Amino acid sequence: MSAMSRLSFKEQVLRVREDAIISSVNRLLADKGFDLMTVDEVAADVGIAKASLYKHFASKEALAAAAMVRLMQRTQALVEQQAARTDATPLQRLQAMTRWALELQLAGEMPSVPSQNSSLRAELMASQAYLDMLMQVSEVLGGWIHQAQASGDIDPALPSEVVLYTIYARACDPVPAFLKAGGSHSNEQIVDWVMTTCWRGLQR
Amino acid sequence: MSAMSRLSFKEQVLRVREDAIISSVNRLLADKGFDLMTVDEVAADVGIAKASLYKHFASKEALAAAAMVRLMQRTQALVEQQAARTDATPLQRLQAMTRWALELQLAGEMPSVPSQNSSLRAELMASQAYLDMLMQVSEVLGGWIHQAQASGDIDPALPSEVVLYTIYARACDPVPAFLKAGGSHSNEQIVDWVMTTCWRGLQR
DNA sequence: GTCTATAGCCAGATAGAC
DNA sequence: GTCTATCTGGCTATAGAC
Numbered sequence: 001m002s003a004m005s006r007l008s009f010k011e012q013v014l015r016v017r018e019d020a021i022i023s024s025v026n027r028l029l030a031d032k033g034f035d036l037m038t039v040d041e042v043a044a045d046v047g048i049a050k051a052s053l054y055k056h057f058a059s060k061e062a063l064a065a066a067a068m069v070r071l072m073q074r075t076q077a078l079v080e081q082q083a084a085r086t087d088a089t090p091l092q093r094l095q096a097m098t099r100w101a102l103e104l105q106l107a108g109e110m111p112s113v114p115s116q117n118s119s120l121r122a123e124l125m126a127s128q129a130y131l132d133m134l135m136q137v138s139e140v141l142g143g144w145i146h147q148a149q150a151s152g153d154i155d156p157a158l159p160s161e162v163v164l165y166t167i168y169a170r171a172c173d174p175v176p177a178f179l180k181a182g183g184s185h186s187n188e189q190i191v192d193w194v195m196t197t198c199w200r201g202l203q204r
Numbered sequence: 205m206s207a208m209s210r211l212s213f214k215e216q217v218l219r220v221r222e223d224a225i226i227s228s229v230n231r232l233l234a235d236k237g238f239d240l241m242t243v244d245e246v247a248a249d250v251g252i253a254k255a256s257l258y259k260h261f262a263s264k265e266a267l268a269a270a271a272m273v274r275l276m277q278r279t280q281a282l283v284e285q286q287a288a289r290t291d292a293t294p295l296q297r298l299q300a301m302t303r304w305a306l307e308l309q310l311a312g313e314m315p316s317v318p319s320q321n322s323s324l325r326a327e328l329m330a331s332q333a334y335l336d337m338l339m340q341v342s343e344v345l346g347g348w349i350h351q352a353q354a355s356g357d358i359d360p361a362l363p364s365e366v367v368l369y370t371i372y373a374r375a376c377d378p379v380p381a382f383l384k385a386g387g388s389h390s391n392e393q394i395v396d397w398v399m400t401t402c403w404r405g406l407q408r
Numbered sequence: 409g410t411c412t413a414t415a416g417c418c419a420g421a422t423a424g425a426c
Numbered sequence: 427g428t429c430t431a432t433c434t435g436g437c438t439a440t441a442g443a444c
Contacts, residue, residue, distance in 0.1 A: 032320055033318060033320045035239035035240075035318070035321075036239075036318075036320060036321065036322075112320075114237060114239075114318070115378060115381075116236055116237045116240065116316075117240065118240075155400075158397060158400075158401070159389075159397075161383065161386065162379070162383065162397045162401070165378075165379045165382045165383065166379055166401055168382075169377055169378050169379045169382075172378070173373055174319065174369075174373050174376070175366070175369045175370055175373045177319075178369045178372075178373075179365065179366065179369065182365065185363075193362060193363075193366045196362075196405070197362070197366070197370055197405035197406055198405060199405070200404060200405045200407075200408070201400070201401035201402060201403070201404040201405030201406075202401055202405075203404075204404070
């Protein structure tokens with residue numbers, strides 16, 4: 001039992017350290033993107049040697065993939081939270097998801113990975129955990145989209161794919177960053193404008 | 205006079221060659237993006253040696269900047285063409301610009317340069333020709349936006365910045381590529397859907 | 409101005425002591 | 427598992443012959 005609790009403690013320490021690594025990766029990915037992020041920077045930001053990083057993650061791609069998995073975990077958690085709301089319509093749930101993504105982006109916590117990078121894309125598509133979560137989130141959102149279309153809250157003439165991809169795309173839209181760079185608007189105001197133009201376009 | 209015409213001829217040859225280089229760069233930028241594009245690939249695609257490339261352009265950044273300048277030239281040409289239409293409203297002119305950008309993207313001819321890459325950004329911001337064209341295009345589009353807002357074709361409650369940035373953002377929106385990757389829709393259909401969701405969101 | 413060959417550098421990844 | 431020190435490959439850029 002004492003051996004078991006020592007093991008558990010070691011595992012906890014490991015988890016905490018790896019979570020710190022992922023937080024650094026997440027911040028750097030949001031700041032510079034995958035290509036410009038260097039493993040040396042990650043190591044410096046975490047405060048450990050580069051070789052130690054490679055004891056935890058096999059490659060730069062694995063580092064980025066871990067950050068994306070954590071993003072999907074948080075997304076899934078929010079999906080479940082929204083699903084538990086009894087007072088909300090499907091439209092309101094979808095809008096809450098969009099708003100959360102926009103706020104995450106403006107807070108500088110949305111990791112950005114180019115969909116073009118083939119090595120990283122391969123790593124993500126090889127991660128069963130990531131794919132499972134992505135599929136599950138997409139299915140739940142797809143259900144809400146269908147319900148919203150049936151009740152007339154979303155234009156039924158649009159294929160649900162189009163609606164889903166549009167929501168996903170807003171999570172990496174450059175407009176919020178542009179407006180923030182201008183410096184003359186509050187984050188709340190920016191989110192409201194993007195929400196308006198996005199969702200007015202999907203409704204009818 | 206014969207010397208002058210030989211010089212002109214040489215200059216023409218130079219122009220044609222450099223245009224071929226820029227076309228290759230444009231295609232590769234659209235395909236892989238700036239970071240993943242290598243100068244070796246550009247040279248191979250053009251069919252000349254890498255060292256010859258550097259006789260025409262001083263750096264990889266200069267290559268990409270040249271492609272962006274040509275994109276701005278074509279944008280400016282389309283702006284002038286739209287300005288000459290006597291039958292069109294400002295809204296219709298803006299929509300024509302958006303549609304053109306979407307079609308360019310689906311044709312695989314829209315160069316994508318990460319706004320994050322500092323060296324490339326520095327090169328672009330140092331290019332007076334590029335900045336001048338960008339500013340002039342933005343001013344004309346801004347004028348059309350104000351007119352469309354005054355006539356109620358675009359929501360007057362939106363700052364014109366928001367409208368302008370939203371139009372620019374559609375030129376690099378990932379949604380068309382996602383839908384095209386699905387493979388079950390025609391390019392025309394994809395453009396129509398994105399146009400609908402984009403412009404319905406800006407109108408009112 | 410075009411080529412071949414190479415310099416120089418940077419970043420990802422690893423060896424090996426502790 | 428953490429460190430320092432190093433290897434390695436690939437990419438930008440250039441030298442120098444023609």
